[in-house]
Amino acid sequence: MSGIELAVSTVIFALRPDAEGRLVLSLPLVRRIREPFEGRWALPGGAADAGESLADTAARKLAETTGLAPSYLEQLYAFGEPDRSPTGRVVSVVYWALVHGDEADRALEGENVAWFPADAHPALAFDHDLIVGYALWRLRTKLGYARIAHAFLGPTFTLAELRQVHELVLQKPLDPANFRRQIEASGAVVPTGERQTGGRHRPPKLYRYDTTIEPVDTGPLGAAGIR
Amino acid sequence: MSGIELAVSTVIFALRPDAEGRLVLSLPLVRRIREPFEGRWALPGGAADAGESLADTAARKLAETTGLAPSYLEQLYAFGEPDRSPTGRVVSVVYWALVHGDEADRALEGENVAWFPADAHPALAFDHDLIVGYALWRLRTKLGYARIAHAFLGPTFTLAELRQVHELVLQKPLDPANFRRQIEASGAVVPTGERQTGGRHRPPKLYRYDTTIEPVDTGPLGAAGIR
Numbered sequence: 001m002s003g004i005e006l007a008v009s010t011v012i013f014a015l016r017p018d019a020e021g022r023l024v025l026s027l028p029l030v031r032r033i034r035e036p037f038e039g040r041w042a043l044p045g046g047a048a049d050a051g052e053s054l055a056d057t058a059a060r061k062l063a064e065t066t067g068l069a070p071s072y073l074e075q076l077y078a079f080g081e082p083d084r085s086p087t088g089r090v091v092s093v094v095y096w097a098l099v100h101g102d103e104a105d106r107a108l109e110g111e112n113v114a115w116f117p118a119d120a121h122p123a124l125a126f127d128h129d130l131i132v133g134y135a136l137w138r139l140r141t142k143l144g145y146a147r148i149a150h151a152f153l154g155p156t157f158t159l160a161e162l163r164q165v166h167e168l169v170l171q172k173p174l175d176p177a178n179f180r181r182q183i184e185a186s187g188a189v190v191p192t193g194e195r196q197t198g199g200r201h202r203p204p205k206l207y208r209y210d211t212t213i214e215p216v217d218t219g220p221l222g223a224a225g226i227r
Numbered sequence: 228m229s230g231i232e233l234a235v236s237t238v239i240f241a242l243r244p245d246a247e248g249r250l251v252l253s254l255p256l257v258r259r260i261r262e263p264f265e266g267r268w269a270l271p272g273g274a275a276d277a278g279e280s281l282a283d284t285a286a287r288k289l290a291e292t293t294g295l296a297p298s299y300l301e302q303l304y305a306f307g308e309p310d311r312s313p314t315g316r317v318v319s320v321v322y323w324a325l326v327h328g329d330e331a332d333r334a335l336e337g338e339n340v341a342w343f344p345a346d347a348h349p350a351l352a353f354d355h356d357l358i359v360g361y362a363l364w365r366l367r368t369k370l371g372y373a374r375i376a377h378a379f380l381g382p383t384f385t386l387a388e389l390r391q392v393h394e395l396v397l398q399k400p401l402d403p404a405n406f407r408r409q410i411e412a413s414g415a416v417v418p419t420g421e422r423q424t425g426g427r428h429r430p431p432k433l434y435r436y437d438t439t440i441e442p443v444d445t446g447p448l449g450a451a452g453i454r
Contacts, residue, residue, distance in 0.1 A: 003277040004233050006318060050230040050316045054307035078305040078320045080281035089277045091233060091320070093305045
C-alpha cells in the first residue's frame with residue numbers, strides 16, 4: 001500500500017428552472033458535515049470500492065447522495081496533486097454526468113443537498129472549483145462536436161429545443177436560422193417524420209440523432225454509458 | 228484505506244528507424260521479471276508515490292526505466308476494472324508521452340527494455356493492449372486538431388517533415404500539395420523566414436507553430452507539460 005486514498009467524485013449537469021422558471025445549467029452539490037471543510041459545499045462522491053469498477057462507484061455514489069441516474073457518464077480526469085487535501089494524500093478519479101430535466105426534477109434535495117447554477121456556485125471544498133471549471137470546459141467543447149445534447153433532452157427533440165440546450169450551455173444566444181443550417185449541414189440529426197404533440201396548428205418537427213454515423217469521439221473505451 | 232493499489236504507467240511514442248532505416252511509430256516496453264505475467268512485455272510504470280504528483284511520478288518512472296525525458300506528457304485515462312490484475316485491485320492512472328527522435332535514440336535498451344512498432348508489438352501483460360490501443364487512438368485523433376506534431380520534431384520543421392509525421396502516425400500516404408494547402412489554410416504554422424541548412428540549391432523553408440493562436444484543446448488544466 002502506498003498510503004494514498006482513492007476517491008471517486010462526479011460533476012453532474014442538468015438544465016433546471018430557476019425561481020423565475022428560466023432554465024439554467026445547474027449542478028447538485030453536497031454540504032460537508034465533517035472536517036476538513038465542514039459546512040462547505042462539495043461534489044458528490046466518496047471512497048473507491050475494491051469490488052466495483054470506478055464508473056459503477058461513481059453511479060452508485062450519485063444515486064446515494066442525489067437520487068439521480070445519469071443519462072451520460074464519462075471519466076473526466078484523475079486529480080492527484082499532493083496538497084489537494086489537508087488531511088492526507090487523496091487521488092480523486094472524477095466523472096462528469098448529464099441528466100435529463102425530468103430526472104433532475106426527481107433529485108433529492110434538502111439541507112445538505114442542493115442545486116446551484118454551474119457558473120454561480122459558492123466556493124467549494126478542496127480543489128472542487130478547479131474540477132467544476134474543467135468539467136464545464138469539457139462539456140462546452142464536447143457539445144460542439146459530439147452528440148451529447150440529447151442526454152439533456154431525451155431521444156427526440158425539436159430544433160428549437162436543441163438550440164436552447166446549446167444556448168444554455170454556451171451561455172449565448174444563437175441565431176435560429178444559422179443554427180438550423182449548421183445542424184442540417186452537419187448531418188448529425190435526422191427528422192423522425194413525427195411532429196411534437198400539442199395544441200398548435202403546425203407543431204414543430206421532431207428530430208433524432210443519426211445513429212448510422214459514428215460519433216467522432218468514440219474511442220475504444222467509449223463513454224461509460226449512454227442510457 | 229480501501230485495499231486498492233494505485234499505479235502510474237505511461238505509453239511513450241517516438242518515430243524510430245527500423246532495421247531498414249525507415250521511420251516507424253514505436254513505443255518502448257519493459258519485460259516483467261516477476262509474476263504476474265513474468266516474461267511478458269508491459270508499459271513502463273510502477274506504484275504511485277504519496278509525496279509526488281501523478282505526472283511527476285509518470286515522468287520519474289519513465290526516466291528510471293527507459294532513460295527518456297518526454298517533450299509532451301498528458302494524462303490518458305484511469306483504468307480501474309476490478310479484474311484487471313490477477314493479484315488484487317490495482318487502479319492505474321495512465322499517461323501518454325511523445326519524445327523527439329534524437330531523445331529516443333538515447334533511450335536505454337537491453338534484455339528487458341526494448342522498442343516495438345506501435346501497431347505490431349507482442350501481446351502485453353494485464354490490460355496493456357487495450358491501453359496502448361486507446362493511446363494510439365488519442366494520438367491519431369489529437370494530431371488532427373492539436374499542435375502535437377512538434378513534440379516529435381522540435382521547434383522548427385519543414386512541411387515535408389510535418390507531413391511525414393502525419394503519414395507515420397496515421398499510417399497512410401498524404402498528397403503533398405493537399406497537405407500543404409490544408410496546413411496553410413489552418414493558419415497553424417507560420418514560416419520562420421529561414422531555410423533548412425544543407426547542401427541543396429534551394430533548401431526547403433522552415434516553419435514553426437503559430438504560438439499566438441490558442442490551441443483548441445487546452446483546458447484549464449492543459450497538458451502536464453510541453454517542454
